[in-house]
Amino acid sequence: MSDLIYTEGLKKYFKTPAGMLHAVDNINLSIPAGETLGVVGESGCGKSTLGRTMLRLLDATEGKIIFEGKDINTFDEKQLKAFRRDAQIIFQDPYSSINPRKSVSQIIMEPMIVNSEITDKKERIDKVKELMEVVGLAPRFYNAYPHELDGGRRQRIGVARALALGPKFIVCDEPVSALDVSIQAQILNLLMDLQDDKKLAYMFITHDLSVVKHISQRIMVMYLGECVELASTDELYEHPMHPYTQALLEAIPIPELGAKKNAGTIKGELKSPIEPAPGCRFAGRCPYAKPECTGEKIREIQITPTHKVACTLYY
Amino acid sequence: MADNILEIKDLYTQYETDEDTVYAVNGLSLELEKGKTLGLVGETGAGKTTTCLSILRLLPPKIGFVKKGSIMFDGIDILKLSEEKMRGIRGSDISMIFQDPMSALNPVYTVGQQIAEVLHYHNSKYKTNDEIQARVDEMLELVGIPASRKSEFPHQFSGGMKQRVVIAMALACDPKLLLADEPTTALDVTIQAQVLKMMNDLKEHLSTAMILVTHDLGIVAETCDFVAVMYAGSVIEKGTVEDIFTKGVHHPYTKGLFDSIPNLKVKTRRLNPIDGLMPDPANLPKGCPFNPRCPHCMDICRQEIPADIEKDGHMIKCHLYKEEDL
Secondary structure, eight states: OOOEEEEEEEEEEEEEEEEEEEEEEEOOOOHHHHHOOEEEEESSHHHHHHHHHTTSSSSSSSSEEEEEEEEEEOOOOHHHHHHHHHHEEESSOOSSSOHHHHSSHHHHHHHHHHTTTOHHHHHHHHHHHHHHTTTOOOGGGGGGGHHHHHHHHHHHHHHHHHTOOOOOOOEEEEEETTTTTHHHHHHHHHHHHHHHHHHHHEEEEOOHHHHHHHHHHHEEEEEHHHHHHHEHHHHHSOOOOOOHHHHHHHOOOSSSSOOOOOOOOOOSOOOBSSSSOOTTTTTOOTTTOOGGOOOOOOOOOOOETTEEEEGGGGG | TTTEEEEEEEEEEEEEOOEEEEEEEEEEEEEETTTEEEEEEOTTTTSSHHHHHHTTOOTTTEEEEEEEEEETTTTTEEESSHHHHHHHHHTTTTEEEEHHHHHHOOOOOOOHHHHHHHHHTTTTSSSHHHHHHHHHHHHHHHHTGGGGGGGOOOGGSSSHHHHHHHHHHHHHHHHHHHEEEEEETSSSSHHHHHHHHHHHHHHHHOOOEEEEEEEEEOOOOOOOOSSEEEEEEEEEEEEEHHHHHHHHOHHHHHHHHHHSSSSSSOOOSSOOOSOOOOOOSOOOOOOSGGGGGGOOOOOOHHSOOOOEEEEEEEEEETTTTGGGGG
């Protein structure tokens, strides 16, 4: 396998008073170096949990996460610390993910100190300045505090910090959803330039289908912890196969006149992920639901080498 | 014009604090026909919410002030009304849907009680308790919630359902004007599509005029009749949806907004965002407020605020154009 990171039957369950919450259920994905996998789904479908489990910020319940040939679930503390240099995360909310009492330079420098990456103080300062330039933060913000900066600039701090140790893999957990469109476009351009430059692999978690199309080579659609469809971006947008993917794509408002489609919006809302019944979890909202959709586990069908879908319509 | 439900002329709203004065709305003019929907578009800090709060006179006391201008609602200047009369209008003739349904509802009252509260305050048509309860049931059914759930508390509803409750509350007194401040931003796309479809149906059914505040141009294309694009407290372009979405001539900011959205149909490797940031409303640049970010900036832009250039209802506030260009 030439993939930088891949998973096999990855599961993450949480214990709740009402039973097991299936946040991530049997996910098989892979990301080669220099590529972006988009992970799409509505709130509560487990995409953030998946991102955190991939970095072992949460311990997986079952399954493997293979990074450069080694299963990160078996890492001891020392190996894990080394893995942290290679795998980083950019959080959703640039307002709450950085420490308000530290200056911009301290925030960006912190990972280098924690990992004793660069011991020489002067070198560290140079590295911080270099990172600030890479992400487009003006040098005058070197000693500024987060409250002095707007959301777009704060998100740039988050990007700089994630880059501080030269990672190979970054989980981007809704990095632009808290930002205005013009700022969002600036950050997306930055992420894509960095990818071209440093051959980074991204797992890009978002609920915005137009953003994910723009940045990803392949996209995974999640519904209540399960992967319902995984395909290359072009295939997914041209031939969405799973009814949920189709509904998601139809639901996006298009900024163009006459694009109005009076397509049927899907009814109902997400069910609880606690102790879900076997079978398709989307069946309750699906316009094509049949008796065989419930009761049995739904198999993933490989349609083309780069397109798989979990739906009884394609059995 | 008699058929305008709302006419705002030359509105200036400011927030005054000890440190500085924030010029949130600067010379805003808008009009809205009865039963039509106006999309108010712009980025954070453009003054969209302040405009809504000015109309409802809900600006934070002792800080927010309307300095100049008039807001004519159905022929009355609401800026001149007494607070008592204003309270009669708020919630009955003009009502508002707030952005975040999680915080717009009171967690310790049932949703039925919260809808009934509006009717109690403005009990023109529904007097007895039975009539009020019947109306509550009717409103809940209208937004697609079974009336049997009216004795439940907000935490028992999901986000999309809560937003429906808020909409039911806002529509309970048959308002003539509905201000919807980003009503679907906090919702997921499939739920957003459900809520937008419902609002569209209700609007046709009840012929309520609506101002829809949003930053999503997709939503505007699907739901609005007219569009006003705001930047730094003033409207820099307005017209019908056709003017904004199909005509070739636009304010550079409007164009920048469109270029910033990743297009689902066309493949582009790089987006073309507008450089820089929205100016600080406490410290606006001289001349056109967009001039530091504008790719077509000229000398005059740094000196003078451009006049409104208008033709057949399509208005652009920019030095680039003359009337015959539109």
